[in-house]
Amino acid sequence: xxxxxxxxxxxxxxxxxxxxxxxxxxxxxxxxxxxxxxxxxxxxxxxxxxxxxxxxxxxxxxxxxxxxxxxxxxxxxxxxxxxxxxxxxxxxxxxxxxxxxxxxxxxxxxxxxxxxxxxxxxxxxxxxxxxxxxxxxxxxxxxxxxxxxxxxxxxxxxxxxxxxxxxxxxxxxxxxxxxxxxxxxxxxxxxxxxxxxxxxxxxxxxxxxxxxxxxxxxxxxxxxxxxxxxxxxxxxxxxxxxxxxxxxxxxxxxxxxxxxxxxxxxxxxxxxxxxxx
Numbered sequence: 001x002x003x004x005x006x007x008x009x010x011x012x013x014x015x016x017x018x019x020x021x022x023x024x025x026x027x028x029x030x031x032x033x034x035x036x037x038x039x040x041x042x043x044x045x046x047x048x049x050x051x052x053x054x055x056x057x058x059x060x061x062x063x064x065x066x067x068x069x070x071x072x073x074x075x076x077x078x079x080x081x082x083x084x085x086x087x088x089x090x091x092x093x094x095x096x097x098x099x100x101x102x103x104x105x106x107x108x109x110x111x112x113x114x115x116x117x118x119x120x121x122x123x124x125x126x127x128x129x130x131x132x133x134x135x136x137x138x139x140x141x142x143x144x145x146x147x148x149x150x151x152x153x154x155x156x157x158x159x160x161x162x163x164x165x166x167x168x169x170x171x172x173x174x175x176x177x178x179x180x181x182x183x184x185x186x187x188x189x190x191x192x193x194x195x196x197x198x199x200x201x202x203x204x205x206x207x208x209x210x211x212x213x214x215x216x217x218x219x220x221x222x223x224x225x226x227x228x229x230x231x232x233x234x235x236x237x238x239x240x241x242x243x244x245x246x247x248x249x250x251x252x253x254x255x256x257x258x259x260x261x262x263x264x265x266x267x268x269x270x271x272x273x274x275x276x277x
Contacts, residue, residue: 017104109245131222
């Protein structure tokens with residue numbers, strides 16, 4: 001292993017792309033620009049570690065190199081896997097335009113988002129997760145119970161805020177999406193029951209780290225906050241299912257104005273007005 005960090009490792013950290021899920025999103029964005037068939041070919045978490053640790057004896061495959069060179073214009077693959085020049089390592093992180101300072105990825109639908117950033121990439125190493133939305137399928141249906149159980153028993157905290165299945169707002173949303181069979185009400189009740197049963201199985205200390213609540217207000221956003229750093233935001237569009245709505249990934253940057261604090265505040269205010277269950 002090289003005693004001096006390689007350039008790729010430094011550039012990933014400067015751009016706030018060093019967390020694996022964020023890296024995959026940035027990689028796929030670049031892959032689309034190079035060749036759409038390369039979308040989904042990002043290295044595994046273990047491969048990325050080898051790339052950034054200086055352990056490689058030769059360059060990655062040509063297609064990987066093409067995508068990386070698109071992610072980091074002006075640098076060749078040879079340079080990216082060489083020791084980082086001192087002036088780059090000590091340079092301040094580039095300052096993006098303030099209006100987009102903390103937006104790191106945009107997806108046209110939630111399906112595109114979960115394909116690029118699956119729940120395991122978001123939650124497997126999380127220590128604090130706060131979620132608000134409708135049925136919270138990302139946590140309740142797409143992330144295995146046993147993994148969630150392990151996270152909570154190992155010290156993670158989880159706060160989930162559901163749209164009240166007995167309230168007026170969810171009835172309005174069902175009318176807007178065209179449901180006549182109480183589909184959203186049934187799904188939300190099911191997901192609340194999933195987490196309630198999980199909470200009953202936890203140790204006493206872990207039970208205190210899983211909080212559930214409901215709110216009855218017009219549904220505007222799905223919000224997931226992870227470790228005070230990453231925010232996944234989905235607006236709910238008129239007459240469109242949640243899975244068909246765009247999804248944005250934000251990364252908190254304390255020294256830059258941005259959207260993270262806006263959605264963090266929205267979540268906090270919803271939680272303060274909610275009813276625990």
